Amino acid sequence: MTGSTESDSLGIAALLERWSKGERQAYDELLTHLYGDIHAIAVRQLHRERYLTIRPTALVHEVYLRLSELRQMQWQDRAHFLAMAARVTRQALVDEARRRRAEKRDGGRAVTLSDTNLGVSEAAYDALDVDTLLSELHQFDAVAADIVSLRVFGGLSIEEAAEVLKLSVATVNRRWVTGKAWLARELTREA
Amino acid sequence: VAGSGTDAGGVAGGGDRARAYRLFAEALNFEGEWREQFLTRECGDDPQLRAEVDALLLMATRDTSVTGNLFPR
Numbered sequence: 001m002t003g004s005t006e007s008d009s010l011g012i013a014a015l016l017e018r019w020s021k022g023e024r025q026a027y028d029e030l031l032t033h034l035y036g037d038i039h040a041i042a043v044r045q046l047h048r049e050r051y052l053t054i055r056p057t058a059l060v061h062e063v064y065l066r067l068s069e070l071r072q073m074q075w076q077d078r079a080h081f082l083a084m085a086a087r088v089t090r091q092a093l094v095d096e097a098r099r100r101r102a103e104k105r106d107g108g109r110a111v112t113l114s115d116t117n118l119g120v121s122e123a124a125y126d127a128l129d130v131d132t133l134l135s136e137l138h139q140f141d142a143v144a145a146d147i148v149s150l151r152v153f154g155g156l157s158i159e160e161a162a163e164v165l166k167l168s169v170a171t172v173n174r175r176w177v178t179g180k181a182w183l184a185r186e187l188t189r190e191a
Numbered sequence: 192v193a194g195s196g197t198d199a200g201g202v203a204g205g206g207d208r209a210r211a212y213r214l215f216a217e218a219l220n221f222e223g224e225w226r227e228q229f230l231t232r233e234c235g236d237d238p239q240l241r242a243e244v245d246a247l248l249l250m251a252t253r254d255t256s257v258t259g260n261l262f263p264r
Contacts, residue, residue: 178219181248182212182247184253185250
């Protein structure tokens with residue numbers, strides 16, 4: 001989600017301001033600008049899921065709808081918008097995971113992921129697992145949990161996460177390393 | 192973004208996992224023999240705690256492909 005130019009950022013900031021003032025067309029233009037970013041998030045999120053019940057375009061549409069309800073927010077800049085897109089994407093995926101689990105009343109997990117690098121035959125988790133763990137991490141390192149969420153669910157770069165969280169790049173790098181390691185440890189922990 | 196209720200290292204305490212995480216985060220500030228001394232001192236005779244911290248340290252040095260494409264490069 002990197003590579004935006006300064007003029008892009010300025011244009012997006014202007015669109016955010018117009019949208020917050022009630023210009024519906026500004027929101028459409030905004031999404032046109034950021035479609036690539038949001039679609040990339042959706043594709044990456046869904047790529048790891050073996051049993052797809054939602055397609056990237058459907059997820060993008062869901063994110064669009066949910067974001068459109070946030071018009072009253074005091075939007076700051078592109079990074080702020082992407083951070084909200086990350087949060088909305090996280091919630092959409094968690095809702096989807098809940099729905100899928102509800103359908104599988106046998107208790108089996110709907111999503112599995114082969115994980116040969118650990119020597120573990122198969123690791124299994126879905127967005128709800130990640131969400132639950134990040135909530136736990138948030139209790140003892142809220143900053144790291146926020147950084148991991150922005151990176152995992154929003155695809156934000158280290159620099160973008162630093163901008164959103166008003167932290168130095170060095171701090172975000174450090175807490176990304178610890179938060180990511182903790183999440184990886186928990187996701188691959190053998191029962 | 193929460194950041195309150197944290198110790199000097201920025202990581203809140205409480206709970207075994209939280210303790211292991213805090214020690215892991217602090218251990219990253221040391222290398223080699225210094226890290227070993229730190230861990231020996233902090234984990235004392237608690238092998239479970241030491242194992243958990245070691246596992247986290249291992250994760251921190253692994254390629255992130257261990258969890259598929261969950262994490263951005």
